[in-house]
Amino acid sequence: MISQLPTPQPGLLVAKARTDSTFEQIPIMSVSLTHFPTLVGLRTKIDSDFTDATSADFAKRRALADRIRDASINVGFFYLKNHTIQEAVIADTITAAGDFFALPINAKLALDIHKSTNFKGYTALLGENTNPEGRGDLHEGFDLGWEEPGNNAMSGVNVWPAETLLPGFRDVMESNKRRYSRAAVSLGQLLFPLFALALDLPEAFFNDKTTKPAAIMRLLHYPPQKPAIDDDGRVIGIGAHTDYECFTILWQDAVGGLQVQNADGKWIDAVPVPGTFVINLGDQFARWTNDVFKSTVHRVTNRSGLERYSIPLFFGTDYDVLLEPLPSCISEDYPPQYEVVTAGDYVKRRLEETYAHSKSNGD
Numbered sequence: 001m002i003s004q005l006p007t008p009q010p011g012l013l014v015a016k017a018r019t020d021s022t023f024e025q026i027p028i029m030s031v032s033l034t035h036f037p038t039l040v041g042l043r044t045k046i047d048s049d050f051t052d053a054t055s056a057d058f059a060k061r062r063a064l065a066d067r068i069r070d071a072s073i074n075v076g077f078f079y080l081k082n083h084t085i086q087e088a089v090i091a092d093t094i095t096a097a098g099d100f101f102a103l104p105i106n107a108k109l110a111l112d113i114h115k116s117t118n119f120k121g122y123t124a125l126l127g128e129n130t131n132p133e134g135r136g137d138l139h140e141g142f143d144l145g146w147e148e149p150g151n152n153a154m155s156g157v158n159v160w161p162a163e164t165l166l167p168g169f170r171d172v173m174e175s176n177k178r179r180y181s182r183a184a185v186s187l188g189q190l191l192f193p194l195f196a197l198a199l200d201l202p203e204a205f206f207n208d209k210t211t212k213p214a215a216i217m218r219l220l221h222y223p224p225q226k227p228a229i230d231d232d233g234r235v236i237g238i239g240a241h242t243d244y245e246c247f248t249i250l251w252q253d254a255v256g257g258l259q260v261q262n263a264d265g266k267w268i269d270a271v272p273v274p275g276t277f278v279i280n281l282g283d284q285f286a287r288w289t290n291d292v293f294k295s296t297v298h299r300v301t302n303r304s305g306l307e308r309y310s311i312p313l314f315f316g317t318d319y320d321v322l323l324e325p326l327p328s329c330i331s332e333d334y335p336p337q338y339e340v341v342t343a344g345d346y347v348k349r350r351l352e353e354t355y356a357h358s359k360s361n362g363d
């Protein structure tokens with residue numbers, strides 16, 4: 001495979017990186033998508049207080065990218081507001097998710113993710129074990145992706161409940177007007193140039209590496225956790241983990257429970273901030289940046305007594321892109337930390353590990 005990296009600027013970012021990520025708060029960024037008219041289903045929102053992610057003024061884009069770099073180096077998480085995904089699209093998606101999870105268990109298990117060859121479908125309570133030291137995660141999920149032709153492990157068709165069983169569910173997830181995933185993928189495509197700038201790369205650096213949005217979307221439902229179920233601390237909503245792709249766009253409801261671990265091991269609450277998404281970096285970026293950008297450990301424990309819903313959408317690069325450390329993230333004193341693998345092989349391996357412990361469910 002041919003290396004796609006630009007001319008080396010050895011060590012540049014290593015020098016800028018602070019590695020003592022002892023953050024106590026998660027920063028809030030704003031993007032205003034005033035120059036992004038092609039997005040389907042999005043409202044254009046103008047807020048002059050905020051730097052425009054697609055401003056014609058490079059200095060504004062640079063300033064936003066600098067803040068994103070700071071968050072990426074020191075926290076690995078930030079909130080994004082002024083994202084312009086319509087509240088109605090989010091609301092429709094969450095209502096449909098609630099209806100799906102309210103189906104009888106057998107109807108859901110008919111779509112068990114273990115039956116799928118491309119990691120699509122339903123994950124039962126305790127079906128996933130995100131932290132290998134855990135005993136299973138106390139959430140159920142439904143995974144879908146982009147049905148674009150492809151020949152890799154994650155591409156291919158989605159699975160759906162019968163229309164008679166759950167009228168309108170597929171339409172909400174797929175129709176252009178109501179589709180959350182399309183809007184969120186567009187938002188992700190807006191973020192890639194900012195991340196490139198944050199890495200002192202040409203803004204178009206990721207364009208030819210993200211030609212098929214390798215985006216997996218999940219509907220997640222966390223029932224309230226009773227104390228008894230967590231006696232040994234090994235069953236929580238989602239066990240401590242890092243995400244696998246470049247970054248995640250996460251919508252969370254107002255219930256709370258997401259926590260992010262800083263370098264002291266302290267768990268910082270990612271409290272729900274109305275009107276925002278949580279953006280967090282994943283392992284693909286950590287590998288590309290030789291850990292200069294942090295793929296920060298996080299978990300969810302839902303002790304609210306309420307049902308919690310969230311929608312993560314994971315953005316990776318195309319399957320065959322090599323996760324090579326950027327020259328700016330290597331120095332003589334700081335050599336490459338990871339073996340070079342393709343983005344797709346990495347994600348596939350992590351997905352297989354995540355579901356391995358419940359494999360017999362789908363047989």
Ligand SMILES: O=C(O)CCC(=O)C(=O)O
Pocket residue numbers: 218220238243250252258298299300310311312
């Ligand atoms: O539900 C959440 O808030 C987080 C979900 C998550 O971390 C994941 O799916 O990787």
Ligand SMILES: [Fe+2]
Pocket residue numbers: 241242243298
């Ligand atoms: Fe995660």
